[in-house]
Amino acid sequence: MMKEAFTNYKTPSSQLVKVAEIAAPYRDRPEMLMKVVTQVQKIVPAFTDSVAAVIAREMNISQTQVYSFVTFYAMLSVKPRGKYIVRMCKSAPCHVLGAKEIVREMESLLGIKMGETTEDRRFTLEYCPCLGICDISPAIMINDKTYGNLTAESVRSVIKRYIREDVE
Ligand code: FES
Known part of the structure; x- marks a missing residue:
């Protein structure tokens, strides 16, 4: 029997490429963060550091900005x-x-x-x-x-x- 594989999760680079494609059109438009984050969440299973870094890089904003938005957004979900x-x-x-x-x-x-x-x-x-x-x-x-x-x-x-x- 094959033993179950176990790893710490890292977003695969194929998904990071897609994240970049979503974020790139909104360079220098931080007001579009909501749209970007909602779209990104549909294609990545988890919001990892590398996902936040790619969004920050493509939108030309700081990673902290991305994180504070995601935290705020998560708080809005009442479930x-x-x-x-x-x-x-x-x-x-x-x-x-x-x-x-x-x-x-x-x-x-x-x-x-x-x-x-x-x-x-x-x-x-x-x-x-x-x-x-x-x-x-x-x-x-x-x-x-x-x-x-x-x-x-x-x-x-x-x-x-x-x-x-x-x-x-
Ligand atoms: S991990 Fe790719 S289909 Fe499930």
């Missing part, structure tokens, strides 16, 4: 979210390789549906665009860590670990 955001890649390669089964397993283990947060606010389950690690699909990301080559069995042990202990 409570968990300590651990568990994201399931919903793109085709992961889907073909059994994402459905992984989702079913996570939902039954945590007693919530995709898009929901557990009552103790420990977990939120959500879908995200391709994580850029299709070679190890099906894959999930929990905060900034990715887990690939998952099976129902291995995802169960990953989630159980997060139930048992605080993973930093």
Whole structure:
């Protein structure tokens, strides 16, 4: 049996290229940050330092400006979210390789549906665009860590670990 792969998440360069394409038309137009951030969030699973750096570079604004906007924007979302955001890649390669089964397993283990947060606010389950690690699909990301080559069995042990202990 193949052991599940595990890494700290880094935005793949193919996605950074797309981020740059979204941000580039708004050079020197900081008032367009809202539009850029909303579009970028549709194509990247997580807002990493490198994503913020590319937006800052292309729009010719500071990285701090990008961060304060993203923080403010997150505060506007009233939905409570968990300590651990568990994201399931919903793109085709992961889907073909059994994402459905992984989702079913996570939902039954945590007693919530995709898009929901557990009552103790420990977990939120959500879908995200391709994580850029299709070679190890099906894959999930929990905060900034990715887990690939998952099976129902291995995802169960990953989630159980997060139930048992605080993973930093
Ligand atoms: S399709 Fe799932 S990581 Fe790319």
